[in-house]
Amino acid sequence: MSEKNDVASALVKLSFLVQSVYAEVSEASGLTPQQAQLMCVLCNQNLGMAQLAQTLGIEKSSLTGLVDRVEKLGFVSRKVSENDARSSIVQLTKIGTNVVLKFRGEATAKLNELVACMPKRYRDTFTDIAGRIVTEHEVPAVFNQVS
Amino acid sequence: MSEKNDVASALVKLSFLVQSVYAEVSEASGLTPQQAQLMCVLCNQNLGMAQLAQTLGIEKSSLTGLVDRVEKLGFVSRKVSENDARSSIVQLTKIGTNVVLKFRGEATAKLNELVACMPKRYRDTFTDIAGRIVTEHEVPAVFNQVS
DNA sequence: TATTGTTATACTCTATAACTATA
DNA sequence: TATAGTTATAGAGTATAACAATA
Numbered sequence: 001m002s003e004k005n006d007v008a009s010a011l012v013k014l015s016f017l018v019q020s021v022y023a024e025v026s027e028a029s030g031l032t033p034q035q036a037q038l039m040c041v042l043c044n045q046n047l048g049m050a051q052l053a054q055t056l057g058i059e060k061s062s063l064t065g066l067v068d069r070v071e072k073l074g075f076v077s078r079k080v081s082e083n084d085a086r087s088s089i090v091q092l093t094k095i096g097t098n099v100v101l102k103f104r105g106e107a108t109a110k111l112n113e114l115v116a117c118m119p120k121r122y123r124d125t126f127t128d129i130a131g132r133i134v135t136e137h138e139v140p141a142v143f144n145q146v147s
Numbered sequence: 148m149s150e151k152n153d154v155a156s157a158l159v160k161l162s163f164l165v166q167s168v169y170a171e172v173s174e175a176s177g178l179t180p181q182q183a184q185l186m187c188v189l190c191n192q193n194l195g196m197a198q199l200a201q202t203l204g205i206e207k208s209s210l211t212g213l214v215d216r217v218e219k220l221g222f223v224s225r226k227v228s229e230n231d232a233r234s235s236i237v238q239l240t241k242i243g244t245n246v247v248l249k250f251r252g253e254a255t256a257k258l259n260e261l262v263a264c265m266p267k268r269y270r271d272t273f274t275d276i277a278g279r280i281v282t283e284h285e286v287p288a289v290f291n292q293v294s
Numbered sequence: 295t296a297t298t299g300t301t302a303t304a305c306t307c308t309a310t311a312a313c314t315a316t317a
Numbered sequence: 318t319a320t321a322g323t324t325a326t327a328g329a330g331t332a333t334a335a336c337a338a339t340a
Contacts, residue, residue, distance in 0.1 A: 007270055008258035010277035011165045012290040017281055018162035020204075032306065049322055062308050064323055069306075086316045086321040111155035117283055122276055123154055129265065129273040130157035134164055136264055143159040181330065196299055209331050211300055216329075233298040233339045 018111065025107040029099055035070050039092060039100040041141050042076060046091040055141050075099055104143070165258065172254040176246055182217050186239060186247040188288050189223060193238040202288050222246055251290070 019033075026036040034056075041047070041055055053063040067090055070076045075096030081087035092100060115123050166180075173183040181203075188194070188202050200210040214237055217223045222243030228234035239247065262270050 005271075005274055005278070006255075007262055007274045007277075008255040009290050010274050010281065011161075011258050011261070012169065012254070013281040013286045014158075014277045015162035015165035015169070016289050017284055017286050018158045019166065022159065022162070034307065050320080058307085059309060060322065061310080061324080066307075081321095084317075084321080088322065107159070108153075108155040111158050114158070114284065115154055115280060118276065118279065122279075124152075125272060126276040127152055127154045127157050129269055130154075130161045131152070132265065132269075133262060134157065134160040137164055137261065139160045139164050142163050143156050179329065197297080205330085206332060207299065208301080208333080213330075228298095231298080231340075235299065 017114070021110045021114065022107060025103060025110055028106065029103045030073070031070075031099070031103065034066060035073075035075075036100070036103055037142050038066060038070060039075060039096060040104065040143055042090060042092045042096075043100055043104075046089050048081065048087045048089055050087075052090055070096075107143075164261070168257045168261065169254060172250060172257055175253065176250045177220070178217075178246070178250065181213060182220075182222075183247070183250055184289050185213060185217060186222060186243060187251065187290055189237060189239045189243075190247055190251075193236050195228065195234045195236055197234075199237055217243075254290075 022036070023033050026033045029036065031039070038052070038056065041052065047055065049060055049063055049067070052067075053060045056063065058066075067076060067078070071078065075093055076090055077093055078088040078090055081089050115126065118126070169183070170180050173180045176183065178186070185199070185203065188199065194202065196207055196210055196214070199214075200207045203210065205213075214223060214225070218225065222240055223237050224240055225235040225237055228236050262273065265273070
């Protein structure tokens with residue numbers, strides 16, 4: 001008995017497929033997926049380490065090294081908060097902004113290719129349903145808009 | 148301009164949501180996601196290290212440690228191939244089989260919950276479309292059937 | 295000589311616990 | 318005392334390069 005019609009199986013396979021695209025495009029930008037995710041979060045907002053860790057769903061101590069490495073690449077920088085001398089605000093650099101925009105563009109293109117084989121009507125339906133699923137659950141910020 | 152209707156964005160968010168469920172259920176079984184994936188692949192077939200590495204998309208040298216750790220947990224075992232003395236065949240142990248079946252059951256349940264809020268008609272449509280997407284692309288084996 | 299698998303080494307990501315500095 | 322962030326330490330996952338054993 002095949003399970004091609006099993007929702008769970010479809011979700012898992014699809015998610016691994018998308019993750020592989022995400023990883024591939026990250027690498028093409030010289031980033032790990034986690035670094036790309038970090039930079040995507042910072043597209044919209046400059047955040048302190050604590051907020052950033054919470055947004056990414058990792059410990060502050062884990063974030064320290066992650067930011068260190070991306071900072072060493074020159075894509076983000078820390079600045080001391082004006083309101084609170086304890087707080088480090090992390091922000092994209094000029095180069096970092098370009099890198100993440102390129103990343104987002106390429107990822108979007110590759111993901112669109114993934115569904116390009118389907119009729120538009122199907123794509124719209126799929127997008128609608130997928131959108132409903134994610135809006136009804138807590139989803140980590142991973143692909144923020146530059147708005 | 149919101150991008151709720153953007154396919155790429157929906158795909159990424161959905162994939163991270165599914166990955167978080169996969170990770171959560173793995174942990175509940177005392178496994179890392181990679182260990183769970185390894186065991187899922189072995190549900191259907193006993194494989195040599197080279198084939199297993201290829202299936203998982205990692206280097207043989209990376210697989211050595213991964214199998215070591217799962218073997219230490221008692222969930223898989225290596226046996227020398229009868230045809231080729233160089234080859235180690237990896238197989239699930241009795242306990243390992245129970246663990247992976249439990250993992251699969253819980254993951255399936257949690258993933259079904261994810262779409263439980265949607266009318267059946269929508270779920271079926273979504274499953275159909277997602278199934279088409281993955282069948283038209285190379286998807287790593289991550290949720291094999293026990294058949 | 296080619297293939298199978300392991301070892302050595304290095305790096306990224308992650309967590310927990312302990313710490314410093316500031317509020 | 319509580320919060321922001323870092324450091325120390327440990328372990329998992331990964332890759333590359335070099336190696337041993339077998340085909």
